[in-house]
Amino acid sequence: MKKTVRHLLLALLATSSAAQAAGPTAQALAFTCAGCHGTDGSSVGPSSPTIAGMDPDVFTDAMLDYKNEKRSSTIMKRIALGYTDEQIREMGFFFYRQQPRTKPQKTDPELVALGKSLHDSYCEKCHEEGGRPGDAGTLAGQWMPYLEHAMSDYLNDQRRWPRKMERKVKEAVKAEGERAVPALIQYYGSQN
Amino acid sequence: MSKNTSASLTGFLFVVLCLFGSLAAYATQHSATGAAASSNIPGAEGEELPFTFDPKTGKRIIPDSRCLDCHGDEKQKTDVRDDGTPVKIFVEHAQLTASVHGDHSCTDCHTTIERVPHRKAPHVAVSCVDCHRDTWEKFKDDPEGKHERLKVVLEQIDSYMDSVHALPNKQDQSRTNATCYDCHEAHNVGELGSIQRKEKRLKNPEVCGRCHEKQLEEYRDSDHGKAVLEKGDSDSAVCSDCHTTHKIASPEKDAVKLAITRNCGNCHEDAQRTYFASYHGQVHRLGYTNTAKCYDCHGSHKIKGEDDPTSEIHANNRLENCRTCHEDANDNFLSFWPHGDADDRANYPGLWFFKIFMQLLIFSVMAFFWIHVLMWLYREVMERIQGKGFIEDLDHPEVVYFRRFPTVWTWIHALFAISTMVLILTGTTLLFSHTAWAKAVVVFLGGTEMEGIIHRTAAVIWLGIFTAHLAIAINNIWTKRATFEWFGSTSMLPNWKDWDDLKGMFRWFVGRGERPEFNHWTYWQKFDYWAPFWGAGVIGSSGIMLFAPEATATVLPGWMFNIATVVHAEEALLAAIFLNSVHFFNVHFRPERFPMSTTIFTGAIPMEEFKHDHRLEYDRLVAEGTLDRHLVKRPSRRADLAASFITTVLIVAGLTLLTLVLYGVVTMPN
Numbered sequence: 040m041k042k043t044v045r046h047l048l049l050a051l052l053a054t055s056s057a058a059q060a061a062g063p064t065a066q067a068l069a070f071t072c073a074g075c076h077g078t079d080g081s082s083v084g085p086s087s088p089t090i091a092g093m094d095p096d097v098f099t100d101a102m103l104d105y106k107n108e109k110r111s112s113t114i115m116k117r118i119a120l121g122y123t124d125e126q127i128r129e130m131g132f133f134f135y136r137q138q139p140r141t142k143p144q145k146t147d148p149e150l151v152a153l154g155k156s157l158h159d160s161y162c163e164k165c166h167e168e169g170g171r172p173g174d175a176g177t178l179a180g181q182w183m184p185y186l187e188h189a190m191s192d193y194l195n196d197q198r199r200w201p202r203k204m205e206r207k208v209k210e211a212v213k214a215e216g217e218r219a220v221p222a223l224i225q226y227y228g229s230q231n
Numbered sequence: 232m233s234k235n236t237s238a239s240l241t242g243f244l245f246v247v248l249c250l251f252g253s254l255a256a257y258a259t260q261h262s263a264t265g266a267a268a269s270s271n272i273p274g275a276e277g278e279e280l281p282f283t284f285d286p287k288t289g290k291r292i293i294p295d296s297r298c299l300d301c302h303g304d305e306k307q308k309t310d311v312r313d314d315g316t317p318v319k320i321f322v323e324h325a326q327l328t329a330s331v332h333g334d335h336s337c338t339d340c341h342t343t344i345e346r347v348p349h350r351k352a353p354h355v356a357v358s359c360v361d362c363h364r365d366t367w368e369k370f371k372d373d374p375e376g377k378h379e380r381l382k383v384v385l386e387q388i389d390s391y392m393d394s395v396h397a398l399p400n401k402q403d404q405s406r407t408n409a410t411c412y413d414c415h416e417a418h419n420v421g422e423l424g425s426i427q428r429k430e431k432r433l434k435n436p437e438v439c440g441r442c443h444e445k446q447l448e449e450y451r452d453s454d455h456g457k458a459v460l461e462k463g464d465s466d467s468a469v470c471s472d473c474h475t476t477h478k479i480a481s482p483e484k485d486a487v488k489l490a491i492t493r494n495c496g497n498c499h500e501d502a503q504r505t506y507f508a509s510y511h512g513q514v515h516r517l518g519y520t521n522t523a524k525c526y527d528c529h530g531s532h533k534i535k536g537e538d539d540p541t542s543e544i545h546a547n548n549r550l551e552n553c554r555t556c557h558e559d560a561n562d563n564f565l566s567f568w569p570h571g572d573a574d575d576r577a578n579y580p581g582l583w584f585f586k587i588f589m590q591l592l593i594f595s596v597m598a599f600f601w602i603h604v605l606m607w608l609y610r611e612v613m614e615r616i617q618g619k620g621f622i623e624d625l626d627h628p629e630v631v632y633f634r635r636f637p638t639v640w641t642w643i644h645a646l647f648a649i650s651t652m653v654l655i656l657t658g659t660t661l662l663f664s665h666t667a668w669a670k671a672v673v674v675f676l677g678g679t680e681m682e683g684i685i686h687r688t689a690a691v692i693w694l695g696i697f698t699a700h701l702a703i704a705i706n707n708i709w710t711k712r713a714t715f716e717w718f719g720s721t722s723m724l725p726n727w728k729d730w731d732d733l734k735g736m737f738r739w740f741v742g743r744g745e746r747p748e749f750n751h752w753t754y755w756q757k758f759d760y761w762a763p764f765w766g767a768g769v770i771g772s773s774g775i776m777l778f779a780p781e782a783t784a785t786v787l788p789g790w791m792f793n794i795a796t797v798v799h800a801e802e803a804l805l806a807a808i809f810l811n812s813v814h815f816f817n818v819h820f821r822p823e824r825f826p827m828s829t830t831i832f833t834g835a836i837p838m839e840e841f842k843h844d845h846r847l848e849y850d851r852l853v854a855e856g857t858l859d860r861h862l863v864k865r866p867s868r869r870a871d872l873a874a875s876f877i878t879t880v881l882i883v884a885g886l887t888l889l890t891l892v893l894y895g896v897v898t899m900p901n
């Protein structure tokens with residue numbers, strides 16, 4: 040009987056190893072992101088963005104930029120190097136399918152109102168629907184500390200501005216001074 | 232269960248599970264491959280997609296609304312490029328929806344746009360050509376014919392491809408001089424008869440003027456320009472009416488010069504009709520551009536009425552135009568009617584009179600002689616059926632001939648016939664410049680200038696022969712002045728006997744009398760002889776006037792060119808038709824003579840034929856006992872063959888000319 044069990048176990052082993060030849064699924068690949076970006080891409084920490092619901096092209100652009108050192112990072116370059124371009128694309132579509140689960144953040148209503156007004160004037164055309172996940176990235180509901188880091192990178196030339204964004208942000212700053220960027224961040228953080 | 236049996240069962244189960252495991256692995260891989268083949272979107276197989284990606288190509292589908300976020304914002308119709316220069320980005324979406332392309336999405340045409348917002352400065356490259364060609368290929372057999380207009384579009388595309396606009400730009404060879412959407416408002420292409428098209432027509436000068444600025448400035452000040460740009464009159468000419476819409480080429484090219492001139496006539500029909508009736512227009516219609524064209528006199532872009540002092544056709548400025556070609560033109564050129572209309576009695580009564588007179592002459596002469604021909608033919612046929620008339624006696628071939636012409640007349644007739652035919656051929660190519668044969672003949676001759684040289688050379692020979700003949704005739708009469716009877720039997724001058732013969736012939740035609748007997752010259756021969764005197768007077772004098780216009784204008788007013796052109800052509804027409812039909816019948820084709828008479832080239836006429844046609848002269852010579860002096864041997868076989876040969880050539884040439892001329896008359900426009 041012992042022998043029988045041994046044979047059956049061997050057979051099961053053989054079956055599972057054969058199945059593994061198909062490669063890991065996108066979901067399996069995405070498991071490794073959960074540590075920072077939360078389960079299925081909905082971030083629970085303040086410095087990592089939520090990538091659930093993210094546009095797959097935006098995701099792919101970001102990962103490839105990390106991989107090719109076109110975007111500065113702390114650890115993302117090393118992580119990105121671990122995936123093939125095709126795997127990155129599959130992950131992009133995986134995260135796009137996920138419903139982002141954002142958490143409420145404490146915001147200043149006055150700044151939120153100003154931020155909304157600035158967003159409508161300078162940002163809405165690219166980041167449509169108040170910055171909800173779309174072809175220009177996700178702003179609505181992102182953790183405000185993450186947004187502050189990101190904007191700081193842009194403003195300090197640590198990160199390459201997308202076309203027109205620099206002009207638009209600087210127009211907003213020109214219009215409302217130093218309150219402009221914090222107001223925008225407050226507005227995006229206020230949405231969940 | 233024995234130990235052995237149990238071991239065997241366990242081994243069997245192992246094998247089955249291994250097989251199952253392998254199959255499962257194969258199936259997993261296979262299904263993964265299958266999904267990839269049917270979709271380019273990871274994990275999209277059979278799933279309701281929450282986003283807009285084309286499941287087949289995996290490409291993003293960009294909805295028009297996304298484009299219109301920026302391109303439909305009326306408050307921000309311009310943006311700045313990466314280099315800081317302004318760029319118009321606004322698209323009137325309602326206009327696009329109402330256009331012929333209303334069913335298409337933005338990215339149907341803007342295929343290079345893959346991402347919004349644009350990650351890179353967008354490269355606007357719309358392939359109108361490919362799309363229209365592909366669509367036509369797809370729908371050309373559609374029974375509803377919904378895309379029938381595409382056929383025209385494709386023709387226009389072909390024209391454009393051959394045009395100067397499709398050539399690489401000299402300053403920037405990476406682009407063409409102009410492409411579809413430089414002229415067509417890309418988002419506002421209207422269907423036939425739509426308001427968009429009407430508006431587009433009025434905008435045409437401004438559109439062309441974006442590149443052709445100087446021309447637009449001139450056009451603005453012209454009558455056409457004022458009507459279109461100031462009054463919104465879409466009936467007045469815009470650029471494309473003259474230059475065509477797609478087959479644009481340099482106006483230095485002959486084909487363009489011809490096309491533009493032809494296009495003026497699309498509106499100015501009368502002006503073109505009268506222009507084509509003039510020498511200038513005839514040459515043009517033959518496909519040559521060395522004579523004055525509309526814009527040579529009227530100007531091209533700054534066309535104005537003749538009352539405007541700045542107009543090129545104002546009385547004060549017109550002579551300068553004439554002098555462009557006619558360097559020595561004097562004031563008399565100003566009285567030339569460039570658009571003189573011989574059918575317009577009210578405005579050109581003199582011209583009208585000459586044309587009517589010449590046409591009456593043609594109709595009456597041709598009517599009379601064609602009736603004469605037909606009746607004569609009828610009578611001879613009837614007589615031959617009855618065994619009467621002159622019938623060659625094959626048992627007794629003629630050996631004695633009567634000498635009618637000395638050698639000098641043979642040469643004079645041959646040269647006269649050849650030069651006349653050359654004049655008819657080269658002259659009628661102008662008169663019938665609308666025909667394909669005229670164009671082919673001119674090309675064969677080497678162009679209108681060469682044709683002019685040939686025509687003038689033939690005219691000089693013709694007049695030279697005519698003068699030489701006059702000298703010989705006068706000398707003959709002078710020599711015989713003591714005995715010459717002006718109205719005698721050998722004189723060419725008409726007399727009462729001719730009148731009686733004419734009446735006698737008609738009686739014979741209708742069977743009410745015998746065929747008259749004739750002297751040395753019959754009345755129809757006298758007519759053939761005297762007709763060229765009239766012809767020489769009319770054609771010769773008008774021809775000399777047209778030969779050298781500057782010299783003519785030193786003594787004659789310009790409108791004489793108009794009259795000379797009309798009478799020269801009409802008289803030539805009369806001669807061409809008369810000689811190649813009536814003269815040919817009288818001499819060659821009537822049954823007694825058919826297929827030809829070679830007498831003019833052999834100089835001799837068979838005795839029996841002479842007796843039949845000139846009985847009175849025969850009787851007179853017999854009575855005088857001088858017949859022997861005129862008798863000659865039958866011409867040698869070689870002389871006979873040579874005479875037959877040249878007569879055949881001339882008859883065939885004459886009949887060919889007659890055919891071409893009659894074809895020209897019948898197909899003459901208006």
